Amino acid sequence: MTKYFIVTLLLLFGVTNKAQAQFGFSHEIGGIMGPVAFQSDYGERNDISTNAGNTGFGIGLIHYLNFSYKAECNCYTPETYFNDHFKLRSELSYNKTNLQHFGEWVADKKTSLTARQLRAMQGSTAVTNIGMQLEFFPFSIRDFTANIGSWAPFVSLGGQFSFFKPTAESSLGPGLGQLPTVTPIKYIDAFDVKGGTTWSVVSSVGTRYKLTELSDLMVDLRFQYYFSNWVDGLSPDPKVYLENRANDWNVWLNFGYIYYLN
Numbered sequence: 354m355t356k357y358f359i360v361t362l363l364l365l366f367g368v369t370n371k372a373q374a375q376f377g378f379s380h381e382i383g384g385i386m387g388p389v390a391f392q393s394d395y396g397e398r399n400d401i402s403t404n405a406g407n408t409g410f411g412i413g414l415i416h417y418l419n420f421s422y423k424a425e426c427n428c429y430t431p432e433t434y435f436n437d438h439f440k441l442r443s444e445l446s447y448n449k450t451n452l453q454h455f456g457e458w459v460a461d462k463k464t465s466l467t468a469r470q471l472r473a474m475q476g477s478t479a480v481t482n483i484g485m486q487l488e489f490f491p492f493s494i495r496d497f498t499a500n501i502g503s504w505a506p507f508v509s510l511g512g513q514f515s516f517f518k519p520t521a522e523s524s525l526g527p528g529l530g531q532l533p534t535v536t537p538i539k540y541i542d543a544f545d546v547k548g549g550t551t552w553s554v555v556s557s558v559g560t561r562y563k564l565t566e567l568s569d570l571m572v573d574l575r576f577q578y579y580f581s582n583w584v585d586g587l588s589p590d591p592k593v594y595l596e597n598r599a600n601d602w603n604v605w606l607n608f609g610y611i612y613y614l615n
Contacts, residue, residue, distance in 0.1 A: 381417035381440075383571070383611035386410070389448045391603045393585035395476065397456025398596045406455045411605055413446030413482075419613070421494045437494050442486045442509065448605065449479040452585060470537045474529070476521035476546075478585050482577075484513025486555055497563060505561040507573075513555055515579060518548035519586030539589040539597070551581035561611070571609040578602040 389409045396403030418441040454471040457463075488509040490497070497505040521529055521544065528535045530544025559573025582588040584601040591598035 379419045380614040381419055381611050382614060383415045383417075383569075383609050385413045385415055385444075385446070385571070385607040385609035387606045387608050389450055389603050389605045391448075391450040391452065391478065391585070391601070392599075393452060393478070393601045394582070394587040394589060394597045395452040395474075395585060396454050397458060403455040407450060407452050409448055409450030409477075411446060411448030411607075413444055413607075415609065415611070416443045417441065417488075417611070418443075419494075421498070432495075438490050440488045440490070440494070440507075442488055442511070444482065444484060444486070444513070446482045447480070448482075448603070450477060450603075452476045452478065467537050470523070470525065470535065473524040473535075474521065474537075475524075476519060476586055478517055478519040480518075480584065481516045482513040482553065484511060484553075484555065486511030486557070497561070501563050501565060503563045505563070505569075507559055507561070509555075509557045509559075509573075511555050513553045513577070514550065515553050515584075516548070516550050517579075517581075517584045519546050519584065521546055521586050539594050540587055543587060543589045545583055545588070546586045549581070549583060551579050551584065553577050553579045557607075559607070567613040569611040569613075571607070571611055573607045573609075575605040575607060576602070577605065 387410070389411045390404055391407050391409060392404070393407065395407055420436040420439060420441075453475045459468055459471045486509040488507045490505050490507045492505060494505070497503050523529045523535050525535045530536055530540060530542070533541065536544070555575060555577045557573045557575040559571060562570040564570050579601045582591075582597075582600045587597075589597040
C-alpha cells in the first residue's frame with residue numbers, strides 16, 4: 354500500500370509542477386481534521402443512535418491549484434470565469450471509526466440469540482483516501498483574496514481511491530463469520546476483514562474565511578460514497594437483507610487551515 358501512495362503522490366507532484374510551468378498557477382497547502390459518521394452494516398438503518406454511535410475521527414493533508422493567481426510573477430492570471438470561480442483540490446486523508454450495533458434489535462429487552470450475538474459484535478474500519486475534487490466558488494475568488502475577514506462559500510465534487518482495513522470480533526468468542534453460535538445468521542459467509550481497495554465519489558459544501566493575507570480557515574461538510582460494501586468488513590446478501598443493500602458511506606465535518614504559497 355505504501356508503494357501505491359508514493360507513486361500516486363509523485364504523479365500528482367509532477368502534474369501540478371508541469372501545469373504551473375506551462376500555465377502559471379499558484380499553490381495552497383493545508384490540513385483538515387474533524388469527526389466522521391460512518392454508515393455501514395453495523396446498526397439499524399435510519400436510526401439516530403446508530404448515526405451518533407458509529408462515529409470516528411479523520412485527518413488529512415490538502416493541496417490546491419489556484420487558477421486566479423500566478424506565483425512566478427506575483428500577479429493575477431487573465432480574468433476568466435473558470436479562473437475566478439474554481440480551484441482544484443488534491444487530498445491525502447485518513448479516518449478511523451469504531452463500529453457496533455445500535456437500534457431496536459439490540460435493545461436490552463431483546464433476549465433472542467440473534468440479539469445477544471449482535472450486542473456482542475464490535476469492529477472498526479480504517480480508511481486512507483487519495484484523490485481530487487473540483488471546488489466551485491459562486492462569488493469571486495479575487496474579491497475574497499483581497500479582503501481580510503471575507504467569506505467564500507463553495508461546493509465540490511470529485512473522486513478518491515481508498516484503502517480500507519476493517520476489524521471485527523465478538524465477546525462470545527472466536528469464529529465470527531463462520532460459527533452460528535457466535536455469528537448472526539445474516540453475517541454467515543458475509544464477513545471479511547482482509548481489507549482492500551475501492552473507488553469513492555466525494556461531494557462537499559463549505560466555506561472559507563480570510564484570516565490573513567496568506568491564510569484561510571475552512572469548514573466543510575463532506576459526503577463520501579464507496580463503490581464497495583466491504584469497507585466495514587460485512588456484506589450480507591442484499592437480495593435477502595434489503596436493509597443492507599446500500600454500499601458503505603460516511604459524512605465528515607472538516608475544520609481546516611490553508612496557507613498560500615507565494
